[in-house]
Amino acid sequence: MILAEKRMSKSELQKTLKSFFPNLGEESLDAFMKHASYLKSTKGTKLISEGKRHRYFYLILKGSVKSYYSKESREVCTWFAFKNEVIGTITTYEGLPSKETIELLEDSELIKFNIEKIKELTHTDLSISHLMNVIIIEHTLYLEERLYQLQFMTSKKRYKVLYKSTPEIFQEVSLTDIASYLGVTRETLSRIRSK
Amino acid sequence: MILAEKRMSKSELQKTLKSFFPNLGEESLDAFMKHASYLKSTKGTKLISEGKRHRYFYLILKGSVKSYYSKESREVCTWFAFKNEVIGTITTYEGLPSKETIELLEDSELIKFNIEKIKELTHTDLSISHLMNVIIIEHTLYLEERLYQLQFMTSKKRYKVLYKSTPEIFQEVSLTDIASYLGVTRETLSRIRSK
DNA sequence: ATTGCTTTGTGATAAATGTCAAATGAATTC
DNA sequence: GAATTCATTTGACATTTATCACAAAGCAAT
Incomplete structure (x- = not known):
């Protein structure tokens, strides 16, 4: 459930975006800001739903989310994201129906960005075009790493890597979701953990 | 082994690039062309080697390639590409050492592009910035589909999907490589096929 | 505390897949 | 064409993992 969708004070929003995207110049930032808005929402809210077209991508100010596919009434997680991460689905970015669902794991605060409007900006504003490029490339590098792990590592090894790289995840995410991930x-997973 | 690395005639190169990238305007295309060159090379040539930094991405005019990771002296393929596809690794594009090796599956003809130079162009030329964006997004959509298949489908199902979507692959690629893929x-794989 | 509800853990069994070894088949070289 | 190499198939067996069933633990609401 969406609790509030207020506009942050302009200066507050500006300060926030500036710290996240320091490479945007004054004018680019202003243009960017016009299509950003603050959002506070409760655990379980679906930011993006499988099979539907959506208009937004998000920046997590506070909270956490999971992304998953549904498979025969079971959820299979593909990634998790926490504070300070930019999230969305590449299909949504392309105007296609999303393959994944993105759901809040706890009450969260976000900034949402209108994809269509931001994409329009990329046609005239080089620094915004680059920013989106960087965001997408980061996601791509992440996907490659994940494919690598799934193809090469045993499940024990994948568990260990996850445990070493992001132990916090076990506080936020249920073991059921982590197992599917x-x-x-x-x-x-339970048996892996008990050894 | 690299057989020849001649310049195509300017007009020939221009015609080729124009047909592949119809959205580039006259001037953008000229700038783009300056960092492209024709390349003919034999089966087994490594365009990109694991662990090394490289300068180029490629367009396949004729032939085919495989991309793989090495794991304890075994190769594990991550993708294959054929005629008319743009190929490279995202790590190379980011100036990082490549995680994968890209190798020709047969004698091939390619056009190679200097990444650094093209990236410089993306800082001043919006249509080139978009072109690179599109190429990367296409790759990203591919990676997502692959992750989906690896996480959700049984190996039998993955085989069927591959067989239906790209039966040609079985002409070009050894079953050993396909199995690892x-x-x-x-x-x-042999047992899956015999049923 | 009691009742539900959800998450996690454990045991027994079956299915899928990997490993190792050997046989067959196909392609290449001398 | 015989010999050599490489790719693929097949068999026997071991290992991993899924599945199903159920128990235990944690948590929320009464």
Whole structure:
């Protein structure tokens, strides 16, 4: 459920965006800001739903989200994101129906950006074009790493890597979701953990 | 082994690039062309080697390539590409050492592009910035689809999907490589096929 | 505390896949 | 064409993991 969708004070929003996107010049930032708005929302809210077209991508100010596919009434997680991360789906960015659902794991505060408007800006504003480029490339590097892990590592190894790289994840995310993310069943993850 | 690295006639190169990138205007195309050159090379040539930094991405005019990681002296393929496809690695594009090796599956003809120079162009030329964006997004959509298949489908299903979508692949690529691409051993693929 | 509800853990079994070894088949070289 | 190499298939067996069933633990609301 969406709690509030107020406009942050202009100066507050500007300060926030400036700190996240320091490479945007004054004018680019102003243009960018026009299509950004503050959003506070409760655990379980779906920012993006599988099979639907959406208009927004998000920046997480506070809170956390999971992204998952549905498979025969079961959820299979593809990624998690936390504070200070930019999130969305590449299909949504392309104007296509999303393949994934993005759902809040806890009450969260976000900034949402209108994709169409921002994309329009990329046609005239080089620094914004680059910013979007960088965001997408970061996502792409992440996908490559994930593919690498799924193809090469045993489930034990994937668990260890996750545990070392982001131990915080185990505070926020249920073991059921983590198991699906690692590509094993709950039971198998439980057994991996107990050794 | 690289057979020849001649300049195509300017008009020939221009015609070729124009047909592949119809959205580039006259001037953008000219700038783009300056950093492109024709390349003819034999089966087994490595365009990009794991662990090394490289300067180029490629367009396949004729031939085919495979991309793979090495794992304990075994190769695990991550993708294949054929005629008319733009190829490279995202790490190379980012100036990082490549994680993958890209190798020709047969004698091939390519156009190679200097990444650094093209990237410089993206800082001043919006249509080139967009072109690169589109190429990267296409790759990203591909990676998502692959992750989806690896996480959700059984190996039998993955085989069927590959067989239906790109049956040609079985002419060009060894079953050993296809098996690693599908995430199973040769033996398992052989058994899947015999049913 | 009691009742539900959800998450996590454990055991027994079955299915899928990997490993190792050997056989067959196809392609290449001498 | 015989010999050599490489790719693919097949068999026997071991390992991993999924599945199903159920128990235990944690948590929220009464």
